[in-house]
Amino acid sequence: IYKIYTNELEGSYLKVGDRLSESNLELESERAASILRNNGYYGFTKNYFFYYADTTSAQDGALLSVVLENYTRNEAPSAARQHTAYTIGSVAIEPQGNLRVKESFLKYLNQIESNSLYNESAINNSYQRFTSNRLFSSVNIEMTPRDSSYVDCKILLSPSKLQSIGFNLEGSVNSTGLFGVNPTVSYTNKNLFGGGEYLTLGIGGNYQFMIKDPKHTTEFSLSSTLSLPRFLLLPSRYFSGPVLPKTNLSLSFNSQKRPEYERSILSTSYGYSWNHSQNLRFQWYPFRINAVNVFDMDEAFFSSLSSSYLQYTYQSHLDIGGGVNMLYTTAPETNPKRSYFYARFQGDISGNILSMLDGGLSKNSSGKRLIFKVPYAQYARGELSLVQTSFFGREKKMSLAARLLGGVGYSYGNSEALPLEQRFYAGGANSLRGWHSRTVGPGNSQLDPSFKIANQTGDMHLEANLELRFPIFSVLNSALFADAGNVWNLSEGFDDTFSFKNLSKSLAFSWGLGLRLDVTMLLIRVDLGIKGYDPAQMAWRKPNEWFAPNGYTIHFGVGYPF
Known part of the structure; x- marks a missing residue:
């Protein structure tokens, strides 16, 4: 035992010259007992350690002796027994x-x-x-x-329950009468082949419409993900830690129908996820493909787009690349009841490997290299979200949550602009809640009249959110919130181009009040968002305009917005 303990003195809480404190003695007892339990001594406790301090032999100090006995501090010496490695x-x-x-x-x-x-x-x-x-x-x-x-x-x-079916519903309506409904149904199987394989199947949709207006948008999606509890292609001995690595394979299909065009996206990806520590998680996708087909394009709409830059975003293309997700959190539990912080980063890069084959690829009339008769996308994109939630008040039932969000994408090489599905948008139940999704920005832009249902997007996204959450009674809670942000384009020569000089005039601001029904495993949310500063009008809305047409939006959702 003496040899085991002395070989681990580097991490000791007892150092020559340190102040003698009871708390450090207790910490050292716990550390030493843990070392011995990791070396065969089953049931060994800190109470076998005794400390004796001689304060008479050293001036302004003490000679400390650490003694290991065969009986505990609350036992008599007659209870002594031999320490045995098991x-x-x-x-x-x-x-x-x-x-x-x-x-x-x-x-x-x-x-x-x-x-x-x-x-x-x-x-x-x-x-x-x-x-x-x-x-x-x-x-x-x-x-x-x-x-x-x-x-x-x-x-x-x-x-545990090996199979389950889940349902989620989000919705919104604004003062102009634009309704949005987004239902999803999912099925999970936690043990598909008897080895902990986790299968998720999903069906989702989105429907936006206005009463007494035949124009609407519909979206339908099918998704499947198979998560294997091991890191394929590498021996398991490299992953002997407490959390299993996972290999993730996914396949999905998305169909969108708008008054201006129709679009289908077939996607697949292969990647890994693992925990570097309890607080730091990684996902790495070395391979992913999005095959995007745009068809039934309204010629008048396409011609109305103000530049070839915008027209490019509405063309069929092939997106082949990879990506990484990183999450750092101070509270790894699913539903933290203590103050916590988390940072989430998502990065994607596409087209670089394909660009090495440019010499052997054909070109279209615009000079873009083609794969299977469609151009491939080439871009880099990143997004960072920082969230702090602090609990306070009686029994810590109140909390203040704040989020900073920033993202930017840059196209180059074989692409003139970011693909539409990679562009940023603002507004909605989890963003600027005074606006319906995709109805704000970019910059100081007005709503594009070319779209029957708004679809405002940009190359860059900045946003800040603040939310005070507090209980009312029983399971009914409320929240006061404020949101600020927008999306912008990076190409120069347009009114919606990002610039620090014009930043304050192009930031949208909304505020509002929400109700939340919290039944522990499920939180149902209703938020009333009111427009404060409208960058399209470059003006603050007066109180008598808050509940006027196009002055507010009501959102329905499940879970917190961030």
Whole structure:
């Protein structure tokens, strides 16, 4: 024991010259006991350590002795017994109920090995690997001493609900009578092939319309994602940590029908996700494809677009590239009830590998290189979101949430502009709540009359949101909020081009009041957003205009906006 402890003195809380404090003595006891439990000493506690301070032999100091006894602080010396290092005996993994799981998968999750020295870290690591898989509702690891040198292990696994169906509905209506409805239905299977494979299927839609107006937009989507609890193409020994890495494969189809055009998008991707630590998560997609087909284009609409730059965004193209998502959070739990901060970054790059083949590719009349008779997109895009939520007040039931959001995309090479699906937009239930989605910006622009249903987008997005959340009674809560931001284009020579000089005049501002029904597992939200400063009018709205036509928007949603 002496050798084990002295080999780990570098991390000690007791340093020569430090102030002698009871809290540091307690921390050192806990640290030393943990070291010994990781080296075979099953059941070892901090109470075996005793400290003796001689304050008479050193001026303005103390000579500290650390003594390890065979009895605890609350026992008499007569209770002394020998400290023994234990070896793991039998290891049994027992799924409960009707759970059918491949034995190879259970062995992959387990890090506790028979005939190895008892190690508390391996037990905690195994526990977290089992629980992080979402396959089990509870995990119980029982350690039972067989004799004075062996301890047997039994892992009891209770299954969670393996299949489920979810439903989500968002909606909005503004004072001009523009309605928007966005329903989604999802199906999940947590154990598709018996090895923790997580399948998600989704059906979604979006419908925007105005009463007594035949023009409307419809959108329909199908999506599927299969998440495998391992990192394909790399040995599992590289991922022995507490959270399993995942390999993600996805396939989706989206169909949009607008008065001006129709568009379909077939997408697929292959990537990985893993936790670098409890607070830092990564997703990396080395390969993704979006095949975009635009058809039934209204010729009058296409001709009305003010530049070839805008016309390019409404053409069929092939988007082949990769991307990365990073999330840092101080509260990794699903529904934090304490103050927390998180930062989320999403980056995409497309077309660079294809550009290496330009010499062998044909061109269209505009000089763009073609793949399967359509141009390929080439761009870089990034978006960063910073969110701080602080709880305060009686029983910490009030909170102040703030978000800063920024994104920018840049097209180059084979592209004149960002693809439409990669452009930024503002407004909606999770953005500038005084506006319907895609009805604000870019910059000081008026709504484009070419669109029967608004579709304002830009190359750049800046936004700030502040929300005070407070209880009313029981499960009914409320919120006061303020939103500011907009989207802009980067191409020069247009009124909607971003510039710091004109920034204050082009920032939209809205404020409002919301009601939230919080039933723990589900939060239903209704927000009334009122336009404050309208960049299209370059003027603040007066109080008598707040509830006038085009002065407010009502949003319905599930979950917090950020």
